Amino acid sequence: EVQLVQSGGGLVQPGDSLRLSCVVSGLTFSSRWMTWVRQAPGKGLEWVALMSPDGGQKFYVDSVKGRFIISRDNSKNSLYLQLNSLGAEDTATYYCAKDVERGLDSWGQGVLVTVSS
Amino acid sequence: DIVMTQTPLSSPVTLGQPASISCRSSQSLVDSDGNTFLSWLQQRPGQPPRLLIYRVSNRFSGVPDRFSGSGAGTDFTLKISRVEAEDVGVYYCMQATQRPWTFGQGTKVEIK
Numbered sequence: 001e002v003q004l005v006q007s008g009g010g011l012v013q014p015g016d017s018l019r020l021s022c023v024v025s026g027l028t029f030s031s032r033w034m035t036w037v038r039q040a041p042g043k044g045l046e047w048v049a050l051m052s053p054d055g056g057q058k059f060y061v062d063s064v065k066g067r068f069i070i071s072r073d074n075s076k077n078s079l080y081l082q083l084n085s086l087g088a089e090d091t092a093t094y095y096c097a098k099d100v101e102r103g104l105d106s107w108g109q110g111v112l113v114t115v116s117s
Numbered sequence: 118d119i120v121m122t123q124t125p126l127s128s129p130v131t132l133g134q135p136a137s138i139s140c141r142s143s144q145s146l147v148d149s150d151g152n153t154f155l156s157w158l159q160q161r162p163g164q165p166p167r168l169l170i171y172r173v174s175n176r177f178s179g180v181p182d183r184f185s186g187s188g189a190g191t192d193f194t195l196k197i198s199r200v201e202a203e204d205v206g207v208y209y210c211m212q213a214t215q216r217p218w219t220f221g222q223g224t225k226v227e228i229k
Contacts, residue, residue: 035218044220045158050218095165100168101171102213103170107166109165
């Protein structure tokens, strides 16, 4: 069974940083494209970032470019999202998800990031 | 960016009756290789999204066959042949043909 277990959310102040983690089991992590998607409270889904299996390709939505960094450690079956210079607009539940033919077929449980003073 | 527009935004349905959700993209989702990366996801209250359909019409493993996807180019449809109580939730279309990947606004399916 494929499982994605997330950690790292919390309450931070504007301008702070946070790192989210996603540990994947039940599949060959090192061969999978992985993504981060977020959902502001009561709102819809927003794609945030995408990373290739070897980590060599990274893509971001414009609103987080230069502030967020996606990374992975294939030896630990782990995906990360470093969130820097956080603002109120980044308040959301963040999900990691696995890609299959560009459909997101497995999702983490989500972690809430709240940015507030 | 490709804008995905879903209609309706809310769909009250009688149990056992069909439901249909439309998703229109602001430009064609066919890529240079002829592939169309349009998927449908379901999000039940308090849960992460769940993949139902990928590449327009492919039902994901474990998804009941009352769910079906169709369409081409810029117009796509998700159909539920007979709505059951467990189908309550918000449904999203998502395009992954062009980055940034984008979602529709979501359609809330509820029981009348």
